[in-house]
Amino acid sequence: MTDLTEPRYSPMKTRSLIDRLTNQEDLNFLLTNRVPRIALTRFMGWFSKIEHPLVCRLSIAIWKLFADLDLSEARHTDFRSLHDCFTRQLKDGARPVDPDPAVLTSPCDAIVGACGPIAGTELIQAKGFPYTLLDLLADPALVDTYRDGSYVTLRLKSSMYHRFHAPADCRVEHTTYISGDVWNVNPVALKRVEKLYCKNERAVIRTRLAADGAPITLVPVAAILVASMRLHWLDVLLHLRYRGPNEMPVRADFRKGQEMGWFEHGSTIIVFAPKGFTLVDGIASGHAIRMGHALLRRPGH
Template identity: 55%
Template sequence: MLKTALHRLSHWERLNFLLTNRIPRRWATLLMGRFSRIQQPWIRRASIGIWQLFAGDLHLEQAQKTDFQSMHDCFIRALRPGARPVHNDAATLISPCDGVLGAMGRINQTEIFQAKGYPYDLGELLGDTTLAERYRDGSFVTLRITASMYHRFHAPDKCHLQQVRYISGDTWNVNPVALKRVEKLFCRNERAILELDLPPEEPDVRATHILLVPVAAILVASIRLHALEQPLNLLYKGTNRITCDTHYHRGEEMGYFEQGSTIIVITGPELELNPALEQGQTIRMGEPLLIR
């Protein structure tokens, strides 16, 4: 029976991979972006209904509003106050988003993993080997935001955003099936690198630096940052290095995916992952993710 179940799972994984990756990913993504914004009432209701059928419970009772103009409006929904309590222990940094914990652990020099047996170099992900060296032998954690989850992301602590690097790329699906089949997938996809400086807790102590790397995917290649005027998506034509001067409080909203995807959190060796966390576990924004 177990063998039959595993065979069925393998068959479904192959079908899932073919359906989501062997199509014109760019055009499918642009088309979905337009379709999701249609405000015609019956299309809106049908779209959200089908989405809930396949994605699972959207927990709309947590949303700030429940009357949505379109499927897109529902997807980027804000939550009511108090729906995500922020852990306030200064010895921790919080998760910037809701997500399922994927590959995580120590960075081996500058090598990290997207899945077991699928390594990639931090310099390739960031498009900058000098920046990668800053995080040598640090830690990383992959947060996969599933279709039914809350899609906004927040500051992991009091911090200063000085620069955003945008790297245009492909839109491979980032689900576990694809991560086990496509080498260096995160290094291929559309992504942004947010460099955050965290002020020291005590005088004469060096500031801490971390990176948030939102990675877009098929149907979801659009990242909206409140610090920028333009969204970062397949139609973006601006500079790839965008200077910022934005300060955030712990838990303050930084932006959102205009659909769901993944955020990779990268730290130097001065921070460690919360030892209570396990791969496959679901974490919510505001819960302890890193320890000073």
């Protein structure tokens, strides 16, 4: 029986609610995830492509208020739209590529997330939040390829350069597109949503190194306000409305550092290497890295 003498809203409960709403992490999570994510992402995709000088300038000015947006390295700054700014190219030479053939370089500018050896087939999203290779890659044969291998999670902040590049001379052999949700991929969400990367829209890009045929896989993961990616070897834009074919055999050769594609906004790329590859000294969670910097070292080097 309900106790009618107990107030429905006690001062303690009210205070707890206020504390929760004013907690920065809680507010961040609510504003970036407890919203109609897919609808908001589609709207942003439409809005960002509006080619109007006033809309473009105002949008970029507002963006700068909330992010460390630096356009000094952009190839040009006479942007036609917000989307044009998101997908900007950089001046020649802005990202030197490590020429050492013994290392794989970072495919993008990023903040390093979870990284290191894969424990059998299990890896880490954030502290206390594991997931498996099968959850992410959805291919048992590919799981065996990277059992006990190495991985690096690279998170692109919204203000960063959004194009990604080949980590070595390689051939893209296959692309799998997996449609999904668009959860935010920031640290707040990664600590709260289990198997987040495995829920989101993503592409599994299988490559082989030109030098020795070693398999390297890149998994670009889309997110809220992002949910579309362009790959140079495909003549379609991969986004929420795209439903197939999901398996796309490819034959596309890339030189180390050559552009492979881009996100429509910031997001995440997870790099997988087979057993024997190791992280380069200095690569650790929380560190910033630029495209072209050494990331993984080949076996025996």
